[in-house]
Amino acid sequence: MHEPDQHIIQGRLADFEKRCRENGLKMTHQRLTIYRELLSSRDHPAVETIFQRVRRHIPTISIDTVYRTLATLEEAGMINRVDTTEGLVRYEADRGIPHHHLICMKCHQIRDFIWDAFDTLPRPPEVDRWGQSVARNVVITGICRQCYEQAEKK
Ligand SMILES: [Zn+2]
Numbered sequence: 001m002h003e004p005d006q007h008i009i010q011g012r013l014a015d016f017e018k019r020c021r022e023n024g025l026k027m028t029h030q031r032l033t034i035y036r037e038l039l040s041s042r043d044h045p046a047v048e049t050i051f052q053r054v055r056r057h058i059p060t061i062s063i064d065t066v067y068r069t070l071a072t073l074e075e076a077g078m079i080n081r082v083d084t085t086e087g088l089v090r091y092e093a094d095r096g097i098p099h100h101h102l103i104c105m106k107c108h109q110i111r112d113f114i115w116d117a118f119d120t121l122p123r124p125p126e127v128d129r130w131g132q133s134v135a136r137n138v139v140i141t142g143i144c145r146q147c148y149e150q151a152e153k154k
């Protein structure tokens, strides 16, 4: 997991300037730092968590700036907002790999999973009648193994 991961991170970072230019964004130190932080996070952090992590590199950054930067990067398609059942918004960097999410209702951990069969499933005619689909994402909510095994022990 770590080798290809490093590879993807390096590639995306190298593309950052180009992608900013394509989206008419100035490449700022803050944007780069937030983007890099998300690229190396696998836990789909909430805004508050991203803020804490970025603050280690830029102590003067405000949470408002983090919010604004996340919105900008999301609009540019460089990061994705992950839909959760809880009220919190969580983010991940776009790695160009289609995947879906497993969300534990107890510990709120979000994990990625690949579902090739679903990705290639033909769309129901209803969807095409409705309009043009851009993305298909599956969210599976439940209790992760760690949480239910812990509950059984009690
Ligand atoms: Zn859990």
Ligand SMILES: [Zn+2]
Pocket: 044, 092, 099, 100, 101, 111, 112
């Ligand atoms: Zn994900």
